[in-house]
Amino acid sequence: MSAVNIDQLLTRMTGDEKHSLAAFSTLDVIRVLYERVLDVSPETVDDPRRDRFLLSKGHGPMAYYAVLCDRGFFPAAWLDGWGAFDSPLGYHPDRNLVPGVEISSGSLGHGLPLAVGTALGLRAQGIGARVVVLVGDAELDEGSNHEALEVAAALGLDALTVVVVDNRSASYAVPGRIAERFATEGWLVTTADGRDHEDLEKALSERGVGVPNAVVATVLDPSTGSGRRNEEAAA
């Protein structure tokens, strides 16, 4: 299954057989999470004890849809005509329409604050599930993330993991700043090659005790060795 199947599922959405899997910066992170890390399945989407994955960077959700479909959360036929009036699959995902989607996203800077609240809610109820939120490097421009990452550390939310998919799309980026910022606030920070499944699995399986953890996963375009321009990432 997976790699070949996901390629076919993506083709159903793009209508383009020549696309490269490398075009989807979040694909490998999301695959590793659902295939190797998270304890959630179509059978447990409503289980209060399930692990949560929050796609904060809701732009370009094709990779997310393909992985959810590959894992059986919804039928592949849904992928045809995505974005159409009656399709449950929009250009930004809606948790009320798609089984397994934890948050409706698209506007940047909401996922991490929602994840902090989710982690607090699970802790208050004595549920030990993980909360993993994926953000983009340019998305971290939004100040709401900084409100959240300070408080997550202060409150010791060790159920919380942030994956920063860094495809170098932020304006005014400073090399190393993302990891340093999380570390400064007291997070456990690891870095990973955002294409390397072994590396990602190891990084995403690491957990802090009494502190949240951040994984900075770098994803560069293999043909150019660079990232994407911000206008593409933020549109």
Add this chain to the structure above:
Amino acid sequence: MTILTRDTRAQFARTTSDVLDEDLSTALVYAEISARFFGDAQRAHPDRVVNVGIREQLLVNVGAGLALTGMRPIVHTFGTFLVERAFEQVKLGFAHQGVGGVLVGVGGSFDASRSGRTHQAPGDVALMDSLPDVTIHAPGTAAETDEVIRRAVAEDGLHYVRVVEQTNRESFRGAGLHVVRRGSGATVIALGPVLDDVLEAVAGRDVTVLYAHSVRPFDAPTFRSLLATPDVVLVEPWLAGTSARCVADALVDVPHRLLALGTRRTELRHYGSPAEHQRAHGLDAAGIRRSLESFLAA
């Protein structure tokens, strides 16, 4: 039953503390404001009482995140920072995700009259009213504050509770429009803590006075059933015209006239007392009477 106080804000805090004791599914999220009220609650329920610091975007989405796990969050700060500053968080975190909670804003339109525009939120009800299916409460007494906080926590969906210092003398129980006076002329609808001024303004006039402290959903059936002449006066202590659409919807098949009183759009750029602001907006008894007289004479 929570012990009643005279002060609406202290009442909100006391009722909220009791609700936190009684219902394990509730949580309180706040952003420094009102911290002095919640020390005991924080010690008693450290996992369910969260101060996020001066971080209002986070405040609202933490509440929404708690709701995503099935809890019933009470989310609190000044109305201006809760609804206006963090409005996209309210819109997306709660309404678009499809989860509920109880947002409690203090300050209203001019409690902070001396602080200036930065601490005044006359547009809060209109903003909340732009979202689908929001229940909006504007309690006029401490007893009504206790009642609506408890009702908002017990019900589903997204609720906004507007707690202000201005109060009415009498408390009314229950949602919907209450009949304060019956008359054969115009109908005057007082929403929230404007009732005493309305009653003083209509003294000696043959009008009906209706009152509600839960202002959305608007109680159109009661309003229609009690309408005598089709002259309607709305008095609400937030942006003028906010509830005009409710009257228009209720009377879509009835030719009618509407006078919609509330705070004016123009910035006052004055400090002073809440009473002075009320007067400047024409919302004191004399101002309401003047507007009413010229409307009914027309």
